[in-house]
Amino acid sequence: MTEQTRTTTTTQREAPRIVTRTGPGKFFADTAAVFTREILLVLRDPFTLIFSLLQPLIFLGLFGPLLTGTFGGGFGAEGASTADTLQWFVPGVIVMISLFGTSMTGSNLLYEVMTGSYERVLATPLDRSAILVGRALKEFAPLLVQGLLIAVVCIPFGFTFHLLPALFGLALLGLFGIGVGALSLALALASKNREWLFWGVQQSLLFPLLILSGMMLPLEAGPSWMQTAAKFNPLTYMVDAERVLFGGTFADTAVLWGVVAAAVTCAVGLLVGIRATRKAV
Structure with missing residues (x-):
């Protein structure tokens, strides 16, 4: 054996073996990588996070006084009226944050498609399903922070904060938000090169869902057709569950x-979103 052959054989023996993950291990690792990338983009641009926190506080300040007649008191009044108003309204505002944030997830993807960065992501060995799930999971972390901050801000005004039920409610919203975010990403992929289509569909669905959920105003005083339509709105059940949970109760059929x-x-969103992501080229 020559010296060159001996050196080549030794090098081959000493070369580290590259272990390629497959199956669930690869999926979870790729999902974590995509989530880390996406959340770092949020942390580098905190202005967007701050602005999205100010918006629901404005809703609290403006809609709160309008609900005083419903609860028999003023938003700034002393006693049970203020607490009742906040206890009813704050969970709806937190659901609104989830709906607004996750339904606009696709807008970031549209920007990446236009700049060509999304094609570079698709060229990586990342699992296509992990790309979508990681992006959708990114919406949960800001939601958790924003929901807790809003609840804490309202405590001095009479809002009663129950930690464990509230955390469960936020986790439930995170699950819901993953599905909505996945649907938003699928819509963005379907609207590629037609940005107007994404915003047209998103805005056309967003506000009817919001109004028919009883998020801002109670539906009990509305017409019967509106109450019937609300029963087919998944957001209605989310709002009812959040109000019960933020009220400190687990044992309720609304939950x-x-x-x-x-x-x-979540299941429908991931099914549609994963299929759209795998077809993306």
Whole structure:
């Protein structure tokens, strides 16, 4: 054996073996990588996070006084009226944050498609499903922070904060938000090169869902057709569940229906989103 052959053989023996993950291990690792990338972009641009926190506080300040007649008191009044108003309204505002944030997830993807960065992501060995799930999971972290901050800000004004039920409610919203975010990403992929289509569909669906959920105003005083339509709105069950949970109660059928609505939305969203992501070129 020559010296060159001996050196080549030794090098081959000493070369480290590259272990390629497959199956669930690769999926979870790729999902973590995509989530880390996406959340770092949020942390580098905190202005967007701050602005999205100010918006629901403005809703609290403006809509709160309008609800005083419903609860028999003023938003700034002393006693139970203020607490009742906040206890009813704050969970709806937190659901609104989730809906607004996750439904606009696709807008970031549209920007990446226009700049060509999304094609570079698709060229990597990342699992296509992990790309979508990681992006959708990114919406949960800001939601958790924003929801807790809003609840804490309202405590001095009479809002009663129950930690464990509230955390469960935020986790439930995270599950729901993954589904909505996945649907938003699928819509963005379907609207590629037609940005107007994404915003047209998103805005056309967003506000009817918001109004028909009883998020801002109670539906009990509305017409019967509106109350019937609300029963087919998954957001209605999410709002009802969040109000019960933020009220400190787990044992309520509204919570069960909220879990069902969140799970179904998440499953449908991931099914549609993963299929759209795998077809993307």
